[in-house]
Amino acid sequence: MKVTINDIAELTNVSKSTISRVINNSGPVSEKTRNAVTEAMERLDYKPNEIARSLSLRRTMTVGVVMQDIRNPYYAYACWHGDRLLEKSGYSAVICNVDNDPEREQACLNSMGHRSVDGVLCIGPQEETANIVRAVEEMEIPVVLVDTDPEIAKIDTVNLDNIYGGQLVVDYLVSLGHRRIAFVTSDFTSAERGRRAGYSEGLEARGIDLDPSLIISQGEGQWHRGECPALMELIRKGNAPTAIFASNDFKAIRIVRLLHRLGLSIPDDISLVGFDDIDAAAMVTPGLTTIHQPIDKMIDIGVRILIKRMEGREGPTEHEVLRPWLVERESTRKVR
Amino acid sequence: MKVTINDIAELTNVSKSTISRVINNSGPVSEKTRNAVTEAMERLDYKPNEIARSLSLRRTMTVGVVMQDIRNPYYAYACWHGDRLLEKSGYSAVICNVDNDPEREQACLNSMGHRSVDGVLCIGPQEETANIVRAVEEMEIPVVLVDTDPEIAKIDTVNLDNIYGGQLVVDYLVSLGHRRIAFVTSDFTSAERGRRAGYSEGLEARGIDLDPSLIISQGEGQWHRGECPALMELIRKGNAPTAIFASNDFKAIRIVRLLHRLGLSIPDDISLVGFDDIDAAAMVTPGLTTIHQPIDKMIDIGVRILIKRMEGREGPTEHEVLRPWLVERESTRKVR
């Protein structure tokens, strides 16, 4: 049986209240008593029951981290970094994988309120914005959204300027002489939609007509299997673009493989740009030109806001927007 | 303020005990009362406080998942799969990243006992075996070790036959005509030590003398930075092996890049074999020949044992050992 505060009380002939004061340094205790209690705790190897303390204090020192899919290195890194920051402040993270399923996301957010976490960090939610807002309002704990719909006003958010990022890619490719630039996506997250908007706006700004047949969208599941029939079709029919802009590195890396299988060379036949700058982007061959997303900064800010809220500090909702930048590697070159 | 069981009791003029019976179906309740209570709960949107219930029941329905580094896709996948299985049984996972730091691992295991989890799944522990065993015995909850020292007898374990895996690699490379086979590792986990043993035994079985200068070991941090000066040195000096056996895919993928930078072709100049068969192994160019580790099966079994223990079913400690197999891709070829 576990040793409790009562055992210590009995052993030292001191009341629970005093023991509690010793543990938490929350009141005056004589030197003599303190020593006796400390020694007894040592001797019985006493460790306070966190559950009981949580019930009493009405705080659990845990935060829920909700994300789409931890197998995606982008999320894995975000999770790792967030966990480290939270731990530094005495919190522990409960991860909640949503697996790209809006229903699970909703269920996860709903359950968070009762799963007894002090706050929620939600990375890259995909549910309809209205649903997210409602769910967040129902659970009475602070929530910070990272990488989400930039329109959300009622909740603290940290976002990347995806539109700007999309424009960066187009500007860069056009500067290399490309005009037939495909955009490959799943239109799944609002981040992808932002990048797509940046793609369109970038083309327009350069006076290039948008060719709808160059926009290729297919579900995440298909990408997970590493396939993209629509792109293959486009190329086989001789309509190959001179450059491909993939909505994230995860897809870009799969495209590297697909093109390789078709016997096409990157960047000699087709240039390829990704988005996110995940670890693997620097590891594949050729090294992937991509947009660097300062996810660590975004998590930094998100966690900072969340902790502030959990400590009860109110204030107007915050909306940070960070700018990405381009990282040039070997997957792009001048069009010939 | 959150609505509690007392609010329901007050509203319905029924005692807490009866409400509890309705919620848990744990005793006879008349149809009339049941309806009234259910309706009241519905109306006030009542959700039981999980913390209070945990305190009372002395179980939290959470399990700690301890791993080295979730950024490593191997662990990320294991974590994802484990989380899914646990969720199916009503548990939720608290991940605990140890970041390749034995001290943190020890601290993590120690804290688990008080962090109020019902059980622990520990994947790829690296602490000294004796310390792990002691820590596990101190916390009075079930622990299952996955991918650990196969010598541990007192704790349930699930392991890969790493020695066999190492032998597979050597057998395969020798069958392609290789005799100068380097082994690249960090000697960090007991899995790596097992693979190294398999490497040695495999060479011996084929009558090839082990050349100590072909065994390259460096810390994990260095690998994370993507560097390996010792290997570079070996090659620059003209002592390049004809094949490299990397202790895991994580390192193998970094070696792909290093060799590329040296202008060496895989597999034409050097063959490369990894270990683990992570997702990225199929994605890099050239596709990585590697040893497939059925991590999903291992997690399956680990979780099954853990749940059994958490449900109180005793029995002799279990020690499962699974056999890996070779997956041939494009990073290996006959020596010329």
Place this chain on the structure above:
DNA sequence: ATGATCTAAGGAACCGGTTCCATTCTGGGA
């Protein structure tokens, strides 16, 4: 009609802490 049996429900203790409030003890100033 009466006692046995069973169902429905309430009361109180309990899980293991925290905290407010009351009480005792101590020393210093008048």
Place this chain on the structure above:
DNA sequence: TCCCAGAATGGAACCGGTTCCTTAGATCAT
């Protein structure tokens, strides 16, 4: 010497559930 402030401690309520034990009332056989 007496009084009072402040330090040290104890007691009890509380957090929000679960569960054992009792009791009231209904049903049934004798």
